[in-house]
Amino acid sequence: MATTATHTRQLIFTPAIRIFHWLRALAILVLVLTGFYLSWPFLVAPATNDIQVQSYIRFAHVVFGFVLTAITIVRFYLFFFSRNDIERRSFKDVMSLNSWIVQLKSYIWMGHLNKAGIYGPLQFVTYVAISFVALFICITGLVLYANVYHEGLGGALWDVSAWFTAQMGGLANIRIWHHYLTWAFIVFVVIHVYMAVWSGIRFKHNSVDSIVSGYDYHKDH
Ligand code: HEM
Secondary structure, eight states: OEEOSSEEEEEOSOHHHHHHHHHHHHHHHHHHHHHHHHHSOTTSOTTOOOOOHHHHHHHHHHHHHHHHHHHHHHHHHHHHHOSOOTTTTHHHHHTOHHHHHHHHHHHTTOSOOOOSSSSOHHHHHHHHHHHHHHHHHHHHHHHHHHHHOOSHHHHHTHHHHHHHHHHTTSHHHHHHHHHHHHHHHHHHHHHHHHHHHHHHHHHTSOOTTHHHHSEEEEEOO
C-alpha cells in the first residue's frame, strides 16, 4: 500500500484474477454471439448443406466453451485456496445483517460503505450466483458437446452426460436450459458494467480501472 499526502494506493486484484476476468469476459462475449447463431443459423440457405458456416461457428463456440470451463474450475479453486484472501474476506460481510443494511443504504446515498473484503454483500452473493450459472452452463454445454462429438473427450464424457441428461428429463431440456442461462449472462453483464461505473463515481474509488491495473486509488478518509 503506497500513501501520498491525501491518497492511498492499494493492490486489490492479483494478476490471476485480472487475467481470468478479461479472458472470461471475452469468452462470454464470443459464446453469447456464436450461441445465438447456433440457435438460429440465419446465414445458410436452406437448400444446401455444402457450406461450413455452422461448423466454424460451432467450433469457435466449443473452443471458447472449453476456455470458460477451464476458467470456471480455476476460479472456484482460487476463491478457496488463493494466498490472497481479499475475496474470501467478503464472506464476513455476507454473514452480517449490519453490513447488508450499510450496503443497501449506501446505494441510496446514505452513509459510507465499509467492507471487510473487496466486495459488498449483495455484490458477493451476485458473483456467487453467476459463478454457479457459469458452472451449470458449462455442464449443459459439455453434455451438448458429448452429443455432437462422440470420440475423445466427448466419448469420455458420454456416460456421465447420459446420466445428467436423464436427471434433466432429456436432451431437449438440456438445450433449453443452456439457452435460458445465456440470458442470465446478458442481464448480469449489463447490470455489472453499470454498477462498476456507477460505484466508482459514487464511492470515489477506482473501480473499472482496478480490474485492469489491479490498483485501487482513493482519498483517505
Ligand atoms: C457463457 C457461456 C455460454 C453461452 C452463453 C452459450 C450459449 C449457447 C446457445 C445460445 C446455444 C444454442 C442453443 C440452442 O440450440 O438454442 C448453445 C449451443 C451449444 N453450446 Fe453453448 N454456451 C455457453 C457455454 C458453452 C460451453 C462451456 C460449452 C462446452 C463446450 C458449450 C457447448 C455448446 C454446444 C456443443 C452447443 C450445441 C451446438 C450445436 O447445435 O451443434 N457452450 N450455446
